[in-house]
Amino acid sequence: MKNIDKKYIQTFEEFLELSDYSFVNSLNPDPDSKNNYDNKFSREVFSGHYVEVEPTAIKEPIYISHSKEFFDELGFDEKLINSDDFIKMFSADISNIKNKDKIKTWATGYALSIYGREYYAQCPFQTGNAYGDGRAISVFEAIINDKRWEFQLKGAGKTPYCRGADGRAVLRSSIREFLAQEHMNALNIPTSRSLTLFTSKKEQVRRPWFKDKSYSYDPELMINEDVAISTRVASSFLRVGQIELFARRARKNEHKNALKELEMIVLHLIEREYKKEIDKDLALEDKILLLAGKFQDRLISLVVNWIRVGFCQGNFNSDNCAAGGFTLDYGPFGFMEMFDPKYQSWTGGGVHFSFLNQPRAAEKNFRSFFSSLKPLINSNKEYLEKLENIENGFLNIMQDKIENMWASKLGLESFDFKLFEELVNLMIETKVDYTIFFRELSNIPDEVLDLEKSFYDKLDENLKNRWQKWFESWKTKINIEDEESKENLIKNMKAINPKYVLREWHLVWAYKEAQKENYESLKELEKIMIKPYEEQSKDIEEKYYSKKPKEYFGIAGVSHVSCSS
Numbered sequence: 001m002k003n004i005d006k007k008y009i010q011t012f013e014e015f016l017e018l019s020d021y022s023f024v025n026s027l028n029p030d031p032d033s034k035n036n037y038d039n040k041f042s043r044e045v046f047s048g049h050y051v052e053v054e055p056t057a058i059k060e061p062i063y064i065s066h067s068k069e070f071f072d073e074l075g076f077d078e079k080l081i082n083s084d085d086f087i088k089m090f091s092a093d094i095s096n097i098k099n100k101d102k103i104k105t106w107a108t109g110y111a112l113s114i115y116g117r118e119y120y121a122q123c124p125f126q127t128g129n130a131y132g133d134g135r136a137i138s139v140f141e142a143i144i145n146d147k148r149w150e151f152q153l154k155g156a157g158k159t160p161y162c163r164g165a166d167g168r169a170v171l172r173s174s175i176r177e178f179l180a181q182e183h184m185n186a187l188n189i190p191t192s193r194s195l196t197l198f199t200s201k202k203e204q205v206r207r208p209w210f211k212d213k214s215y216s217y218d219p220e221l222m223i224n225e226d227v228a229i230s231t232r233v234a235s236s237f238l239r240v241g242q243i244e245l246f247a248r249r250a251r252k253n254e255h256k257n258a259l260k261e262l263e264m265i266v267l268h269l270i271e272r273e274y275k276k277e278i279d280k281d282l283a284l285e286d287k288i289l290l291l292a293g294k295f296q297d298r299l300i301s302l303v304v305n306w307i308r309v310g311f312c313q314g315n316f317n318s319d320n321c322a323a324g325g326f327t328l329d330y331g332p333f334g335f336m337e338m339f340d341p342k343y344q345s346w347t348g349g350g351v352h353f354s355f356l357n358q359p360r361a362a363e364k365n366f367r368s369f370f371s372s373l374k375p376l377i378n379s380n381k382e383y384l385e386k387l388e389n390i391e392n393g394f395l396n397i398m399q400d401k402i403e404n405m406w407a408s409k410l411g412l413e414s415f416d417f418k419l420f421e422e423l424v425n426l427m428i429e430t431k432v433d434y435t436i437f438f439r440e441l442s443n444i445p446d447e448v449l450d451l452e453k454s455f456y457d458k459l460d461e462n463l464k465n466r467w468q469k470w471f472e473s474w475k476t477k478i479n480i481e482d483e484e485s486k487e488n489l490i491k492n493m494k495a496i497n498p499k500y501v502l503r504e505w506h507l508v509w510a511y512k513e514a515q516k517e518n519y520e521s522l523k524e525l526e527k528i529m530i531k532p533y534e535e536q537s538k539d540i541e542e543k544y545y546s547k548k549p550k551e552y553f554g555i556a557g558v559s560h561v562s563c564s565s
Contacts, residue, residue, distance in 0.1 A: 008077040012085040015076070016102050018142040022272070023150070023236075024050060024104050027264055028257075030160075039107075040158040040167075044129035047255050049246075049265055050106040055092035055137045056157025056167065058227055059202035063087065064175075064519050066196045067182050069530060070233070074144050081196070089139060090231045091198040092156045103140065107133035107159040110241035111248055113318040115352050116364035118248070124163050128248065131319075132161035135169060138237065148272065150236055151195065155229045168205045174228035175511040175522060177330040181232060183502045183529040189305045190298070190326035195231040201517075203227045210556035217347045219562050226515060234328065236272040240369045241319030243269065247372035263376055266291070273324035285383040288373050292390045295369060296397070298325025303362045304401045308409060309498055310336040310434045312355045314346040315563065321365040332563050335501040337548045338456060339427040339434045345504065347560050359398045366394050409438055411478045411493045419477065422470050430463055431456035433547045435501050442493035444478070444486055447471070456547060498532040500544055504559070505552050 009015050030048035033039060039053040066081050080086050085097045094103055109132030112119045123131045137159060140151035154177070155169025174197060184191040204226055208219035246262040249255065263284070270278050270291055278290045302325055306313065313320065314332040322328035334345030336355055343355040353361055370391045377383045403415035410420070427437065437454035445451060448471040452459075459467065480486045506525055513521040528536065528544055535541075552558045 006075060008075050010077040010079060012080070012083045012089075013099070015080065015086065016099055018144055019102060019140060020143045020148070021104050021141045022148065023138070023141060023268070024052075024106055027268060028261060036160070039160050040162075041160070042124055042130055042158075042162050042164050043160045044125050044127060045109050045132070045160055046129055047249070047257065047261065049261065049268075050108050051160050052105065053107050053137060053159045054105050055094055055139060055153055057088075057093035057095070058091055058155075058198065058200040058229055061087065061091035061093070061198040061200055061229070062517075064197040064199055064228075064514065065178065065523060065526065067194045067526075069182065070193050070195060074149070087198075090151075090153065090196045090229070092137075092139075092153055092229055094139060105137055105139045107137050107161060108237070108242060109133070109161055109245055110239050110319050111245035112241055113244060113365070113368045115361065116367055122163070128245070130161060130163060132245075133159055134162040134165055135159070135167040136237075148235060149233050151231055151233050152237055153229050153231055155227060166205050168203075168227045169229065170205060170207055170225040171199050171228040171514060172225060172511045173331070174199070174230045175514055176333075176507055177232070178230050179507065179510070179522070179526055179529060180330045180333060180502055181327075182526065183532065184311070184327055186530040186532050187305075187309050187498060187501075189309065189311075190302060190324075192232045192234040192237075192322075192326065192328050195233050197228065197230045199226050199228040199514075201226060208562060210562075214556040215554050216556050217560060234322070234326065235324055236269070236322075237328070238265075238269050238272065238323040239319050239328070240321040240323055240365050240372070241317070243323060243372040244318055244368055247375055250375045259375060262372075266373065266376065269323050285377050285380055288377055289383065289386055289390070292370060292373060292387055295323065295325055296366065296390060296394060299362050299366060300394070300398050300401050302326065303358050303398070304405045306358060307356070307402065308405050308496065310355075310501060312336060312343055312345060312353075313358065313361075314344060314349050314353055316353050316358065316361040316365065318365050318368045321362075321369075323369070332561050334504055334561075336434050337503060339432050339437070341424070341428075345559075345561055347562055359395070359402065363394050363398065367391060408496050409493070410441070410474065411444075411489050413479070416477060419470070419473060422466075423474075426463070426467060426470060430459065430467070435498060436545065436547065438497040439494070439499050439545075442490060442497045444480070444490055444493075454547070456550075495533060499535070500528055500532045502529055503544075503548065504561075505548060506544065508558055 027049035030045050030051045033051050039051050045051060088097050094100060111128055112122055112131055120126050120128045136152050136154050137156040138150055138152045142149055158167035178194045178197045181191050181194040185193060204224040206222045207225050209223045210216055211220050243265060246265050249258040250262045270287055274291060274294050277294050278287055312334050320329040332346030336343040341356040342351055406420055407415040433454045440451050440454055448467045510522040510525050528540055
């Protein structure tokens with residue numbers, strides 16, 4: 001709802017006046033950029049923090065949606081979405097904007113570590129110098145309401161990091177990300193945000209995908225898909241992999257300014273993401289220690305909250321791990337439906353990126369981040385030891401936070417390992433919907449049968465008895481003294497256990513309708529998913545608060561997805 005006392009940005013000119021390009025103004029450009037025409041072909045980038053590259057407009061853009069909530073938070077008037085230059089900017093047609101000279105556009109490189117292991121093979125030159133933003137281009141940076149934001153187009157065309165690809169995103173994956181970012185924000189989990197979504201019926205690209213109703217884990221054919229451009233917004237798009245790139249160059253002494261460029265990007269990270277927590281007048285070594293501790297806190301909190309709501313990132317490489325400690329890059333993500341500790345929606349993700357292995361994957365990224373900081377303090381043994389102490393405490397802190405989270409989901413004052421272990425075993429054996437189970441439990445039911453809404457299969461006598469025993473044990477531990485304490489507990493549990501999550505079969509329905517130029521399904525889903533903890537209408541509940549239909553189990557593109565986008 002619009003705040004009548006708030007001053008809203010109403011014109012594109014007012015929007016541009018907010019610009020403040022700290023990234024390109026304080027860091028080094030690629031020195032070879034000017035010698036490579038428009039920088040829209042795959043090449044090695046040997047130094048510098050960014051490459052100047054202009055987005056490639058999609059043909060005859062069609063507006064699909066924008067986040068009304070985020071518009072209001074930023075103070076953008078709704079009429080902005082109808083501004084010709086605003087549409088051009090966020091459909092990548094920046095070359096035709098009247099005030100083009102006020103806009104700066106850039107892409108960045110980063111390194112890749114998968115589960116803590118450095119990789120170079122994804123770079124066509126086998127050096128790591130061509131790995132980075134292959135289709136994401138930042139087009140705006142501004143201070144809005146005393147907070148810095150960076151605006152990035154995803155699917156905006158080729159960059160030096162495109163590795164020979166077309167630089168485009170398809171409508172299917174763009175809808176998934178557009179909805180997921182705003183849903184995650186509504187779940188109270190730090191995330192990049194969604195601003196706008198455009199598509200085109202005049203431009204298509206070829207992508208590998210599955211046959212209809214296939215059970216295959218590997219894409220079986222190439223299909224034509226409409227292109228799309230989504231705008232994602234964050235405090236920065238600095239990644240662990242980005243810091244890692246400069247650390248690798250410094251470690252190998254690849255050019256004379258390698259160590260200095262590492263220091264510059266680390267200090268810029270502190271300025272962008274940790275300014276309020278790290279005093280700018282401290283010595284570099286003290287800043288690095290504080291940065292390590294603060295990032296540890298944020299990363300642990302993030303992953304614990306992912307598990308709380310059933311979210312699996314799917315591809316938690318270092319390049320998909322935001323150095324600011326928030327959710328970034330919604331590629332092959334998924335919200336778990338039937339409980340499975342090894343849940344993984346991405347066919348290429350393996351167990352190492354599965355649901356309950358996310359704490360270990362986070363720790364691997366954390367160690368990559370730490371290794372990237374060490375070249376800056378290698379000469380100081382005392383600080384290196386302090387840094388390593390922080391590093392070695394990661395998993396213990398993670399375990400404590402996870403146990404506290406499980407206790408909160410169950411309405412307990414403290415974690416009970418035996419109670420939790422038996423619950424996990426029962427959930428696996430019974431085939432329980434993760435979200436529905438914890439939401440129904442939040443009602444503090446009178447009997448265990450009230451939880452059956454979340455069960456995929458009927459209970460045999462053995463399971464009935466075990467569930468009854470567990471339920472009675474749980475009821476004795478939640479310590480309800482009277483009706484008031486019961487109502488307070490229900491309120492607290494419902495604030496932790498969402499009622500609605502973004503289920504893949506709902507997403508499939510939305511993007512298949514969108515491919516037919518019907519966007520109503522997408523907009524309905526968007527309205528529901530920005531209120532995930534709220535009770536909604538009976539019709540909405542029947543449609544969206546329901547278990548995955550059995551006919552979707554094992555179906556490619558619904559139960560599992562490829563990384564094709």
